[in-house]
Amino acid sequence: MNSAYIYLQLYRLFDECTPVAADCGQLCGSACCRGDEDDGMYLFPGESSVYKLLSPDWVRIEPSDFCYEYAGKSYNVPIALCKGECDRYQRPLACRIFPLTPYISDDGRGEIRIDPRSRRMCPMSRVMELEDFELSFVRNVKKAFTLLAKNKQVYAFLQEYTKYLKEFERFL
Ligand code: SF4
Ligand code: SF4
DSSP states (O other): OOHHHHHHHHHHTTTSOOSSSSOTHHHHTSGGGOOOTTOOEEOOTTTHHHHHHHOOTTEEEEEEEEEEEETTEEEEEEEEEESSOOOGGGOOHHHHHTTEEEEEOTTSOEEEEEOGGGGGTOHHHHHOOGGGSOHHHHHHHHHHHHHHTTSHHHHHHHHHHHHHHHHHHHHO
């Protein structure tokens, strides 16, 4: 699978499509782009190949402590660390879909939800429901993860990611 090509195609779904019609960064001073050292964006399986290809100078990619198992092997999920600025057209998928997230429901189906981690800083996710976001945005997030979750390694990652998100939900 040429992962870089697939992610670059998926990125385009979000080049012009945003969570709401307004510039929500003006609401909160772009609180999700503070570039904190201890915060970063997990890359989805295969996505790091985009950054190997483009070698942007505004982001550092490092292995995180978050792991998942696939086909008898353990994988450390790469994390992208920025300094609060980026090339909008190269930003990771996690930034593009924020404050939404993919989630695997108890019956194994892929869903899209508001990311429980976003409630720490995102004023929209504190007061809005999924149906309040731009329909085209929600639809594109669903489209991206319907496609990605067909890959068994991505699905294995999403199962572990869902457990991780559930831990956050327990505290909120
Ligand atoms: S924290 Fe929420 S409201 Fe603020 S810029 Fe990010 S997505 Fe928009
Ligand atoms: S990569 Fe860009 S969009 Fe993502 S957190 Fe950093 S500045 Fe914000």
